[in-house]
Amino acid sequence: MTAAPDHSADERPPLSEQLGVRLRLVGTALVAGVVVATVSVVAATVLSDPTASVETAFALGSLLFGFGLLGWSGAVALGRGIESMQETLDTQTGWTEPDARRAMARIIGFGLGVMLGTMFVGSVVLGLA
Amino acid sequence: MISSRFVLKRLLLLVPVLVGVASLVFSILHLSPGDPALTIAGERASEEFVKQVEESLGLNDPIWVQYGRFIADAAQFQFGESFIIQRNTTVREVLVNKLPVTLELAIYGQLIGVFLGIPLGILSAVKQDSITDHLTRIGALAGISVPIFWSGPLLILLFAQVLGVLPTSGRISVLYNVEAIRVTGLVTVDTLIAGEWDMFVSAVRHMILPASVIGVYSMALISRMMRSSMLEVIRQDYIRTARAKGQGAKITVLKHGFRNAMIPVITVIGIQFGGLLGGAVLTETVFAIGGIGTLLVEAIKVGDYPIVQGTVLTFAFLFTLVNLGVDITYSILDPRIEQ
Numbered sequence: 001m002t003a004a005p006d007h008s009a010d011e012r013p014p015l016s017e018q019l020g021v022r023l024r025l026v027g028t029a030l031v032a033g034v035v036v037a038t039v040s041v042v043a044a045t046v047l048s049d050p051t052a053s054v055e056t057a058f059a060l061g062s063l064l065f066g067f068g069l070l071g072w073s074g075a076v077a078l079g080r081g082i083e084s085m086q087e088t089l090d091t092q093t094g095w096t097e098p099d100a101r102r103a104m105a106r107i108i109g110f111g112l113g114v115m116l117g118t119m120f121v122g123s124v125v126l127g128l129a
Numbered sequence: 130m131i132s133s134r135f136v137l138k139r140l141l142l143l144v145p146v147l148v149g150v151a152s153l154v155f156s157i158l159h160l161s162p163g164d165p166a167l168t169i170a171g172e173r174a175s176e177e178f179v180k181q182v183e184e185s186l187g188l189n190d191p192i193w194v195q196y197g198r199f200i201a202d203a204a205q206f207q208f209g210e211s212f213i214i215q216r217n218t219t220v221r222e223v224l225v226n227k228l229p230v231t232l233e234l235a236i237y238g239q240l241i242g243v244f245l246g247i248p249l250g251i252l253s254a255v256k257q258d259s260i261t262d263h264l265t266r267i268g269a270l271a272g273i274s275v276p277i278f279w280s281g282p283l284l285i286l287l288f289a290q291v292l293g294v295l296p297t298s299g300r301i302s303v304l305y306n307v308e309a310i311r312v313t314g315l316v317t318v319d320t321l322i323a324g325e326w327d328m329f330v331s332a333v334r335h336m337i338l339p340a341s342v343i344g345v346y347s348m349a350l351i352s353r354m355m356r357s358s359m360l361e362v363i364r365q366d367y368i369r370t371a372r373a374k375g376q377g378a379k380i381t382v383l384k385h386g387f388r389n390a391m392i393p394v395i396t397v398i399g400i401q402f403g404g405l406l407g408g409a410v411l412t413e414t415v416f417a418i419g420g421i422g423t424l425l426v427e428a429i430k431v432g433d434y435p436i437v438q439g440t441v442l443t444f445a446f447l448f449t450l451v452n453l454g455v456d457i458t459y460s461i462l463d464p465r466i467e468q
Contacts, residue, residue: 058192059159066152073145077452119193126191 025102026109033113034120037061041121054122061114068107075100135460139453143446150445151203154438155196168432169212199438208439213431214424220439224421228443229314230300231420234343234412235405237317237336241344242351243398249348250355250394255382257360265352272349281342281415288338295338298417302331339416343409347401354397358390365389392462399455403448 012018037057044053079097086092166182167174174182183189187198202208208220215223253265289297300316301307307316310323317336320329362368363386371381410422421440428436 055159055192058196059156061156062152062196063156063160066149066154066156069145069149069152073142073149077139077142077456115193115196119191122191122193 022105025105026112029106029109030113030116033061033110033115034117035113036110037114037117038121041118041125045125050125054118054126058115058118058122061111061118064107064111065115066111068104068109068111072101072104072108075104136453136457139456143449143453146449147203147442147445148200150442151200151438152196154441155199158434158437159192163432165212165432165434203438203442206439206442208435208442211433211436213433214428214436220435223424223436224439224443226314227419227421227424230418231406231409231413231422233315233317233336234339234409234418234420235402236315237340238343238347238405238409238412239398239402241340242347242401245344246348246351247355247394250352251359251382251387251390253352253356254359254363255378262356265356269349269353269356272345273353275345277342277346277411278415280345281339281412284338284342285415296335297338300332300335300418301328302335305331307332339412339418342415343405343412347405350397350401351394354394355390358393359386362386362390388462392459395455395458395462399451402451403444406444406447 013021041053041057044050044057075097079100082095083097086095164179166179166186166188169186170179170182187195190198206221210216211218211220211223249265249269253262256262285297288295296302301320305325305328307319307328310319310325310328312319312322316332317329320326320332359382363382368381368385371385372378376384407422409420410426412418413420413423421443424436425440425444427433428440
């Protein structure tokens with residue numbers, strides 16, 4: 001079983017490196033979201049009503065974005081407490097606060113990507129329709 | 130002493146939580162079936178009129194424009210006007226009228242839960258495996274197991290129908306006009322401020338049954354948590370040391386044990402309060418008290434989206450505020466938590 005990571009200030013990498021890691025984390029998910037949104041909106045437009053498909057894609061993106069934001073805040077606010085509780089109760093599942101934050105950051109990035117992708121592709125599609 | 134940095138950090142966390150909730154509400158309402166313009170205009174309305182309504186609500190704008198407008202309005206707590214439930218009334222006004230009803234119920238329910246649950250939990254832990262402990266545990270188990278929609282009507286039958294000592298429904302007797310003395314919206318407080326004793330007694334009598342119903346449920350959870358937490362604390366070495374030094378059992382438990390045992394109980398109280406706000410729907414329905422819970426259910430049923438959005442965000446805001454209070458209380462009880 002892995003122990004909860006030590007968050008001491010000495011072990012932290014420089015700020016630019018931390019920022020780079022975070023940007024990469026959210027950025028790759030964002031690009032994936034944009035690609036997924038583009039493909040889905042174009043495919044859905046060919047098969048059905050363009051307005052409805054754009055609205056559904058954007059709403060799904062905002063659903064993911066909202067879920068990610070709530071999960072991220074929950075991990076930041078309660079993560080350490082959950083880790084300590086797992087240690088105290090000796091029920092460690094391997095869940096850690098940094099892992100949860102990273103996962104939620106990816107979901108936020110993906111959701112935001114879907115929203116942005118839908119917005120750009122949707123503007124074109126709805127403009128043509 | 131609580132550091133301002135700690136409080137600021139917790140306050141800043143409110144922003145992503147509220148944006149997250151707002152995004153979820155927006156997406157769920159847009160993914161759910163139904164056309165708000167058609168709901169407002171009525172099913173027999175002409176197509177032209179429906180289009181006019183859509184135009185006035187901004188539903189013709191692209192969805193990202195609607196999303197941006199919604200988030201900006203939500204940040205200012207503006208959700209427009211109610212479509213159906215209270216036409217031409219702003220959601221803010223509707224909430225200002227209804228929120229105190231639910232808050233009052235939740236506060237009294239929580240007070241009953243805390244003031245009965247904590248002493249019972251301590252008593253149960255200190256007298257472990259005694260008849261008192263067994264009775265308290267059975268009571269707590271019954272409190273958790275009995276649903277509100279069953280205990281509510283039972284209490285009404287007993288105290289209102291059979292014994293005739295308490296009223297069955299409402300917040301105050303119909304003989305009184307509580308709107309004339311409204312200050313806070315909490316009937317018991319307003320009547321007290323106005324010095325209207327008869328009205329105050331009536332308000333308290335109306336509050337006893339609904340507050341007891343949710344209070345018992347809350348009490349059951351708190352007493353169980355308090356018992357297990359206290360049992361863990363009184364087995365610690367520092368408690369044994371205090372007893373070995375000759376300190377009385379009562380003082381040891383209350384002075385050294387209570388504070389440490391309260392930390393997990395505070396979490397339960399915080400979560401419970403949020404639950405009481407949301408769970409008040411059943412109590413409000415059983416006792417015919419028109420609060421925010423009943424309003425939300427009604428708004429979902431008829432498709433009054435502005436009310437749904439406003440109510441859900443209000444719940445989220447209150448819940449996060451209560452959790453902020455819980456965090457601050459934690460750091461008072463155990464300053465190491467701030468680190």
